[in-house]
Amino acid sequence: MTILGATCLPQVPPEQLREVARVAQDTGLAELWLWEDCFWGGGMSVASALLAWTDRLHVGVGVFPVPLRNVALAAMETAAVQRMFPGRFTVGVGHGVQDWMGQVGARAASPVTLLSEYLAALRALLRGEPVTTAGRYVTLDDVTLGLPPLAPVPVFSAAAGPRTLEVSGRHADGTILDSGTTPDRTRAALETIDRARAEAGRTGPHQIVVYLEAVTGPDAAARLAALDRGASASVAGDAHAVADAVRFWAGLGADRVILHPAPDDKDPVAFIRFTAEQVQPLLS
Template sequence: MTTAHSVLIPFLPRRPEQVLPYAGLVHWTHAQRLWQGQSLMVEPHHGFVHAAGAGFRVPTGLGVTLMPLRHPYEAALQARSLALATGQPVVAGFGPGAPSLQRGLLGAPYRSPLTAAREYLTAVRGLLAGETVRMAGEYVSCDAALVPFPSPPVELGLGVLRPAMARLAGEVADVAITWLTPAAYLRDTVLPALREGAAKAGRPVPRLTAMVPLALSRTDRTPGEMALASNAVHLGLPHYIDMLRKSGIGITGTDRESDARALVEGRGFLSGDLGELVAQLKEYEDAGVDEIVLNVTGVAHLHGPQAATDELKTILAALA
């Protein structure tokens, strides 16, 4: 197996032209795909289409967009529209989001995020396959079909942190998308659950995509500072705290600076010189990851987008 390397836009774009340098990296290097997490500024679909209009028609990944923001019909329509606009494959990743978001947009949090994700991805898959989807589920109601039209492939991704969601991804997704997950945790916990779910459904094991936060060590940086700049919000979220503890990283959930240092020590955030980073990324390949997405969000937050672009160029060149 050859592990692919891809690029994450390391900030939330405020103008669509800010996407272009990162689309250019995918266009001009061996990077396979351009990824964007959920943004509440320039919406990811729009940023990617802007890049396509500027001449950077590259494969894209939505990792992940939040289910409460759009009905599955709209999700399927937007993903296919992105594939048509770019002329390239799309990985449309979805996740239920935090309970506070669910409550704010839907009136109440999902009683079962697993059931909500199963219904959502089942509806989107049927619509993209050209079916008339008739569903009256606990969370998804749909009696509709997309207007048929050929497009580049759209694969379905599911955001995965813990075993139950990984088993569900094995049943219903094409790609399992992880964030902040150490390589050993992917090898020992996530991949076995993916295989279990796929075996239950009698289907191939989904590909595993890992968003890996990292930064080169330099004299003007400390690893803990970079890890905190990259993941301060995640270190306070209960599902990330639980996952990191299950992976053997003893974070407190209250002392962010201490937790950031623990994240570095436990290989949830990668730091080192170029050779050390390449070796640490090899651990993800050895763990069975199909696609490593380079996430230099901490660099962008502390040193700006140009430094982040330069860092990605350096790391991609070493990985080529």
């Protein structure tokens, strides 16, 4: 069964997040997702707070930009959050928006190489293994987590182009496709991921996450048309229209469909209520 979630955008002020967390749990939202954009709130601190304010809500971060975070630090923080909130946290990484990475002096000449090295090291560290590696970007000398996770930690990767999709298939436990994906690109992505997994001898589950932009409320169709999204993962209309779109993307292979609001939607609490109270029951 496909899991439905909602996004809390990075632009939501931190002082509003406690209410967001409370409403997400009280309405029975399956998953609340966020991502780490420059230069808004830090993803790990926001995720930790959301988890601490709730006792059932599952929180996903999709994604952390890897050039900003040393892989050992990412492993340390992920392990700590998983131990504090077991089974309630999904972590995703990506190579980041290159212009932003340039602004902070962290732009990699080969983002795909960085992501590949990073994923391999991060997953090994989270398995509690000692890691020594000297790659182009990731260098570790006999590093082992002192407090590794007590259970396996799935690591997801954002991917769009063929080379990044291959990296995700080889190294990640799931792939995150943003709302810019189209049906044809999604089908091609699944083929690329499956081929890379087969070549790497990976046989375990591999989750597919699709971000679906949902424009709701007055003049939803006109507002979506103004955004000029084309055939990308987007929908305008009421709960029934959104539920139909969720079913469509689930039929293409999405294990999780995460709704995110339109840029002009300024009420994160109302959007979460809409997702949990109006759309989610239609998918039961």
